[in-house]
Amino acid sequence: MGAEPRWLDEGEMRAWRNYVVGAAMLSDRLHRELQTDHDLSLADYEIMVRLSEQPGGRMRMSQLAEDVASSKSRVSHQVARMEKEGLVRRRECPEDGRGVFAELTADGARLLENSAPTHVRGVREHMVDLLSPEEQEVLAKVFNRVITHLRGSDG
Template sequence: MTPHVVTEDREAADVEHVRWLTPDQQRCWRAYLEGTARLSEALGRQLETEAGLSLAEYEVLVRLSESDGRTMRMSVLADSLAHSRSRVTHTVARMEKHGLVARQTCSADGRGVNCHLTDAGFARLEAAAPGHVAQVRESLVDVLDDDQLRVLGEAMAAVAAAIGR
Protein backbone atom coordinates (compact mmCIF):
# COMPACT_ATOMS: atom_id res chain seq x y z
CA MET A 1 0.00 0.00 0.00
CA THR A 2 1.37 3.41 -0.91
CA PRO A 3 0.60 6.10 1.61
CA HIS A 4 0.76 9.07 -0.73
CA VAL A 5 1.55 11.37 2.12
CA VAL A 6 4.81 9.58 2.48
CA THR A 7 5.71 10.18 -1.14
CA GLU A 8 5.70 13.90 -0.52
CA ASP A 9 8.46 15.72 1.32
CA ARG A 10 10.81 13.29 -0.35
CA GLU A 11 13.92 14.88 -1.81
CA ALA A 12 14.55 14.88 -5.54
CA ALA A 13 17.86 13.21 -4.82
CA ASP A 14 18.53 9.69 -5.99
CA VAL A 15 18.90 7.89 -2.69
CA GLU A 16 15.49 6.27 -2.99
CA HIS A 17 14.39 4.07 -5.88
CA VAL A 18 10.94 3.16 -4.64
CA ARG A 19 8.50 2.35 -7.43
CA TRP A 20 5.32 3.41 -5.67
CA LEU A 21 2.03 2.08 -6.96
CA THR A 22 0.19 4.21 -9.50
CA PRO A 23 -3.24 5.48 -8.43
CA ASP A 24 -4.92 2.77 -10.52
CA GLN A 25 -2.76 0.05 -9.04
CA GLN A 26 -3.42 1.44 -5.60
CA ARG A 27 -7.18 1.28 -6.13
CA CYS A 28 -6.95 -2.34 -7.25
CA TRP A 29 -4.77 -3.30 -4.34
CA ARG A 30 -7.05 -1.72 -1.79
CA ALA A 31 -10.11 -3.28 -3.40
CA TYR A 32 -8.35 -6.60 -3.11
CA LEU A 33 -7.62 -6.06 0.57
CA GLU A 34 -11.16 -5.03 1.38
CA GLY A 35 -12.71 -7.78 -0.72
CA THR A 36 -10.63 -10.55 0.79
CA ALA A 37 -11.23 -9.26 4.30
CA ARG A 38 -14.99 -9.20 3.84
CA LEU A 39 -15.07 -12.49 1.98
CA SER A 40 -13.09 -14.50 4.48
CA GLU A 41 -15.14 -12.98 7.26
CA ALA A 42 -18.42 -13.95 5.57
CA LEU A 43 -17.26 -17.48 4.79
CA GLY A 44 -15.85 -18.04 8.24
CA ARG A 45 -18.96 -16.82 9.96
CA GLN A 46 -21.27 -18.96 7.83
CA LEU A 47 -19.26 -22.11 8.45
CA GLU A 48 -18.82 -21.45 12.14
CA THR A 49 -22.45 -20.72 12.88
CA GLU A 50 -24.08 -23.27 10.57
CA ALA A 51 -21.60 -26.12 10.77
CA GLY A 52 -19.33 -25.45 13.74
CA LEU A 53 -16.24 -25.58 11.54
CA SER A 54 -13.48 -23.13 10.78
CA LEU A 55 -12.61 -22.56 7.14
CA ALA A 56 -9.28 -24.30 7.72
CA GLU A 57 -11.02 -27.35 9.14
CA TYR A 58 -13.45 -27.43 6.25
CA GLU A 59 -10.62 -27.33 3.75
CA VAL A 60 -8.95 -30.26 5.47
CA LEU A 61 -12.17 -32.26 5.25
CA VAL A 62 -12.46 -31.51 1.53
CA ARG A 63 -8.91 -32.56 0.71
CA LEU A 64 -9.21 -35.77 2.67
CA SER A 65 -12.59 -36.62 1.13
CA GLU A 66 -11.05 -36.45 -2.34
CA SER A 67 -7.92 -38.45 -1.63
CA ASP A 68 -7.33 -42.16 -2.06
CA GLY A 69 -8.55 -44.01 0.98
CA ARG A 70 -9.61 -40.67 2.44
CA THR A 71 -6.09 -40.48 3.83
CA MET A 72 -3.21 -38.06 3.31
CA ARG A 73 0.25 -37.54 4.69
CA MET A 74 0.41 -34.45 6.91
CA SER A 75 3.01 -32.80 4.69
CA VAL A 76 1.00 -33.42 1.51
CA LEU A 77 -2.05 -31.99 3.21
CA ALA A 78 -0.10 -28.92 4.28
CA ASP A 79 1.37 -28.31 0.82
CA SER A 80 -1.97 -28.86 -0.85
CA LEU A 81 -3.61 -26.24 1.39
CA ALA A 82 -0.67 -23.83 1.27
CA HIS A 83 -0.75 -23.82 5.07
CA SER A 84 2.26 -24.18 7.33
CA ARG A 85 2.94 -27.62 8.78
CA SER A 86 2.57 -26.29 12.24
CA ARG A 87 -0.81 -24.88 11.39
CA VAL A 88 -2.00 -28.17 9.94
CA THR A 89 -0.73 -30.04 12.98
CA HIS A 90 -2.79 -27.80 15.25
CA THR A 91 -5.85 -27.92 13.03
CA VAL A 92 -5.74 -31.69 12.72
CA ALA A 93 -5.17 -32.08 16.46
CA ARG A 94 -8.37 -30.15 17.14
CA MET A 95 -10.27 -32.16 14.55
CA GLU A 96 -9.01 -35.43 15.97
CA LYS A 97 -10.24 -34.39 19.40
CA HIS A 98 -13.68 -33.99 17.85
CA GLY A 99 -13.53 -37.33 16.07
CA LEU A 100 -13.45 -35.92 12.54
CA VAL A 101 -10.10 -37.45 11.61
CA ALA A 102 -7.73 -40.09 12.98
CA ARG A 103 -3.94 -40.08 12.80
CA GLN A 104 -1.82 -43.17 12.30
CA THR A 105 1.91 -43.49 11.85
CA CYS A 106 2.94 -44.12 8.29
CA SER A 107 4.24 -47.62 7.61
CA ALA A 108 6.40 -46.65 4.64
CA ASP A 109 8.15 -43.73 6.33
CA GLY A 110 8.70 -43.80 10.06
CA ARG A 111 8.67 -40.02 10.22
CA GLY A 112 5.38 -39.64 8.40
CA VAL A 113 1.86 -39.46 9.78
CA ASN A 114 -1.25 -40.38 7.86
CA CYS A 115 -4.38 -38.38 8.47
CA HIS A 116 -7.58 -40.31 7.81
CA LEU A 117 -11.10 -38.95 7.43
CA THR A 118 -13.51 -40.79 9.73
CA ASP A 119 -17.10 -41.54 8.82
CA ALA A 120 -18.17 -38.89 11.29
CA GLY A 121 -15.86 -36.42 9.55
CA PHE A 122 -17.29 -37.29 6.17
CA ALA A 123 -20.82 -36.91 7.46
CA ARG A 124 -19.88 -33.54 8.88
CA LEU A 125 -18.57 -32.46 5.49
CA GLU A 126 -21.74 -33.61 3.75
CA ALA A 127 -23.77 -31.59 6.18
CA ALA A 128 -21.63 -28.48 5.84
CA ALA A 129 -21.02 -28.42 2.09
CA PRO A 130 -24.38 -27.10 0.78
CA GLY A 131 -24.40 -24.06 3.05
CA HIS A 132 -20.77 -23.31 2.33
CA VAL A 133 -21.20 -23.55 -1.44
CA ALA A 134 -24.24 -21.32 -1.22
CA GLN A 135 -22.16 -18.71 0.59
CA VAL A 136 -19.33 -18.95 -1.95
CA ARG A 137 -21.87 -18.37 -4.71
CA GLU A 138 -23.65 -15.55 -2.96
CA SER A 139 -20.47 -13.70 -2.04
CA LEU A 140 -18.25 -14.41 -5.03
CA VAL A 141 -19.22 -16.71 -7.89
CA ASP A 142 -22.69 -15.34 -8.59
CA VAL A 143 -21.50 -11.77 -8.09
CA LEU A 144 -19.08 -11.98 -11.02
CA ASP A 145 -19.64 -12.76 -14.68
CA ASP A 146 -17.81 -15.68 -16.28
CA ASP A 147 -14.96 -13.55 -17.61
CA GLN A 148 -14.34 -11.84 -14.31
CA LEU A 149 -14.25 -15.12 -12.47
CA ARG A 150 -11.95 -16.70 -15.04
CA VAL A 151 -9.49 -13.79 -14.94
CA LEU A 152 -9.63 -13.77 -11.16
CA GLY A 153 -8.70 -17.43 -11.12
CA GLU A 154 -5.88 -16.98 -13.63
CA ALA A 155 -4.52 -13.98 -11.77
CA MET A 156 -4.51 -15.70 -8.39
CA ALA A 157 -2.93 -18.80 -9.92
CA ALA A 158 -0.16 -16.59 -11.29
CA VAL A 159 0.28 -14.99 -7.88
CA ALA A 160 0.47 -18.36 -6.17
CA ALA A 161 3.02 -19.53 -8.74
CA ALA A 162 5.11 -16.39 -8.33
CA ILE A 163 5.29 -16.86 -4.56
CA GLY A 164 5.47 -20.62 -4.21
CA ARG A 165 8.83 -21.11 -5.83
Protein backbone atom coordinates in the same frame (compact mmCIF):
# COMPACT_ATOMS: atom_id res chain seq x y z
CA MET B 1 20.67 1.83 0.82
CA GLY B 2 18.29 0.04 -1.58
CA ALA B 3 16.69 1.33 -4.72
CA GLU B 4 13.72 3.66 -4.48
CA PRO B 5 10.47 1.65 -4.14
CA ARG B 6 8.16 1.45 -7.14
CA TRP B 7 5.18 3.13 -5.47
CA LEU B 8 1.73 2.01 -6.52
CA ASP B 9 -0.22 4.31 -8.78
CA GLU B 10 -3.89 5.05 -8.12
CA GLY B 11 -5.20 2.08 -10.14
CA GLU B 12 -2.71 -0.35 -8.62
CA MET B 13 -3.53 0.90 -5.12
CA ARG B 14 -7.27 0.54 -5.75
CA ALA B 15 -6.79 -3.03 -7.02
CA TRP B 16 -4.56 -3.95 -4.07
CA ARG B 17 -6.76 -2.44 -1.38
CA ASN B 18 -9.96 -3.87 -2.86
CA TYR B 19 -8.33 -7.30 -2.94
CA VAL B 20 -7.11 -7.08 0.68
CA VAL B 21 -10.44 -5.87 2.07
CA GLY B 22 -12.58 -8.07 -0.18
CA ALA B 23 -10.61 -11.25 0.56
CA ALA B 24 -10.74 -10.62 4.31
CA MET B 25 -14.47 -9.86 4.25
CA LEU B 26 -15.23 -12.90 2.08
CA SER B 27 -13.21 -15.25 4.27
CA ASP B 28 -14.83 -13.84 7.41
CA ARG B 29 -18.35 -14.21 5.99
CA LEU B 30 -17.79 -17.80 4.83
CA HIS B 31 -16.30 -18.65 8.22
CA ARG B 32 -19.24 -17.12 10.11
CA GLU B 33 -21.79 -18.97 7.99
CA LEU B 34 -20.11 -22.32 8.65
CA GLN B 35 -19.64 -21.49 12.32
CA THR B 36 -23.25 -20.40 12.80
CA ASP B 37 -24.89 -23.25 10.90
CA HIS B 38 -22.49 -26.14 11.65
CA ASP B 39 -20.14 -25.06 14.48
CA LEU B 40 -17.30 -25.47 11.99
CA SER B 41 -14.44 -23.14 11.08
CA LEU B 42 -13.59 -22.34 7.49
CA ALA B 43 -10.05 -23.66 8.11
CA ASP B 44 -11.38 -27.01 9.40
CA TYR B 45 -13.80 -27.21 6.47
CA GLU B 46 -10.92 -26.70 4.04
CA ILE B 47 -8.88 -29.49 5.68
CA MET B 48 -11.84 -31.88 5.44
CA VAL B 49 -12.46 -30.96 1.79
CA ARG B 50 -8.83 -31.63 0.87
CA LEU B 51 -8.90 -35.00 2.64
CA SER B 52 -12.22 -35.97 1.06
CA GLU B 53 -10.73 -35.44 -2.41
CA GLN B 54 -7.99 -38.03 -1.83
CA PRO B 55 -8.17 -41.83 -2.15
CA GLY B 56 -9.14 -43.29 1.21
CA GLY B 57 -9.82 -39.76 2.51
CA ARG B 58 -6.21 -39.34 3.62
CA MET B 59 -3.03 -37.57 2.70
CA ARG B 60 0.38 -36.81 4.14
CA MET B 61 0.39 -33.98 6.63
CA SER B 62 3.16 -32.19 4.71
CA GLN B 63 1.12 -32.25 1.49
CA LEU B 64 -1.99 -31.13 3.36
CA ALA B 65 -0.10 -28.14 4.75
CA GLU B 66 1.06 -27.18 1.27
CA ASP B 67 -2.42 -27.62 -0.23
CA VAL B 68 -4.04 -25.31 2.33
CA ALA B 69 -1.13 -22.83 2.22
CA SER B 70 -0.30 -23.20 5.89
CA SER B 71 2.74 -24.15 7.92
CA LYS B 72 3.30 -27.78 8.90
CA SER B 73 3.20 -26.72 12.54
CA ARG B 74 -0.11 -24.88 12.22
CA VAL B 75 -1.73 -27.78 10.33
CA SER B 76 -0.39 -30.22 12.91
CA HIS B 77 -2.04 -28.25 15.74
CA GLN B 78 -5.25 -27.89 13.74
CA VAL B 79 -5.40 -31.61 12.93
CA ALA B 80 -4.68 -32.48 16.59
CA ARG B 81 -7.66 -30.36 17.63
CA MET B 82 -9.85 -31.87 14.89
CA GLU B 83 -8.73 -35.33 16.00
CA LYS B 84 -10.03 -34.61 19.52
CA GLU B 85 -13.35 -33.67 17.93
CA GLY B 86 -13.43 -36.97 16.04
CA LEU B 87 -13.31 -35.35 12.58
CA VAL B 88 -9.92 -36.69 11.49
CA ARG B 89 -7.32 -39.14 12.75
CA ARG B 90 -3.59 -39.35 12.28
CA ARG B 91 -1.90 -42.50 11.04
CA GLU B 92 1.76 -43.33 10.64
CA CYS B 93 2.91 -43.80 7.09
CA PRO B 94 3.76 -47.50 6.67
CA GLU B 95 6.18 -46.80 3.80
CA ASP B 96 8.72 -44.70 5.70
CA GLY B 97 7.77 -44.71 9.39
CA ARG B 98 8.43 -40.96 9.68
CA GLY B 99 5.57 -39.57 7.64
CA VAL B 100 2.12 -39.05 9.07
CA PHE B 101 -1.20 -39.21 7.29
CA ALA B 102 -4.30 -37.21 8.20
CA GLU B 103 -7.44 -39.21 7.51
CA LEU B 104 -11.05 -38.08 7.41
CA THR B 105 -13.26 -40.04 9.84
CA ALA B 106 -16.86 -41.08 9.19
CA ASP B 107 -18.00 -38.28 11.54
CA GLY B 108 -15.85 -35.80 9.63
CA ALA B 109 -17.27 -36.98 6.31
CA ARG B 110 -20.84 -36.57 7.64
CA LEU B 111 -20.12 -33.06 8.89
CA LEU B 112 -18.52 -32.18 5.57
CA GLU B 113 -21.53 -33.52 3.66
CA ASN B 114 -23.91 -31.54 5.88
CA SER B 115 -21.91 -28.30 5.74
CA ALA B 116 -20.96 -28.32 2.04
CA PRO B 117 -24.30 -26.87 0.84
CA THR B 118 -23.91 -23.92 3.24
CA HIS B 119 -20.38 -23.25 2.03
CA VAL B 120 -21.20 -23.57 -1.67
CA ARG B 121 -24.22 -21.31 -1.25
CA GLY B 122 -21.99 -18.70 0.40
CA VAL B 123 -19.24 -18.97 -2.22
CA ARG B 124 -21.82 -18.52 -4.98
CA GLU B 125 -23.73 -15.69 -3.31
CA HIS B 126 -20.74 -13.69 -2.12
CA MET B 127 -18.40 -14.19 -5.08
CA VAL B 128 -18.94 -16.58 -7.98
CA ASP B 129 -22.37 -15.34 -9.03
CA LEU B 130 -21.12 -11.73 -8.92
CA LEU B 131 -18.64 -12.50 -11.72
CA SER B 132 -19.17 -13.18 -15.40
CA PRO B 133 -17.63 -16.40 -16.78
CA GLU B 134 -14.91 -14.24 -18.35
CA GLU B 135 -14.13 -12.59 -15.00
CA GLN B 136 -14.02 -16.00 -13.31
CA GLU B 137 -11.45 -17.14 -15.90
CA VAL B 138 -9.34 -14.01 -15.41
CA LEU B 139 -9.46 -14.38 -11.63
CA ALA B 140 -8.43 -18.05 -11.88
CA LYS B 141 -5.51 -17.19 -14.18
CA VAL B 142 -4.33 -14.28 -12.03
CA PHE B 143 -4.30 -16.26 -8.81
CA ASN B 144 -2.75 -19.29 -10.46
CA ARG B 145 0.09 -16.97 -11.49
CA VAL B 146 0.36 -15.57 -7.94
CA ILE B 147 0.36 -19.08 -6.40
CA THR B 148 2.96 -20.35 -8.86
CA HIS B 149 5.18 -17.31 -8.19
CA LEU B 150 4.91 -17.59 -4.40
CA ARG B 151 5.45 -21.35 -4.30
CA GLY B 152 8.49 -20.90 -6.53
CA SER B 153 9.98 -18.23 -4.28
CA ASP B 154 9.42 -20.13 -1.00
CA GLY B 155 12.28 -22.55 -1.61
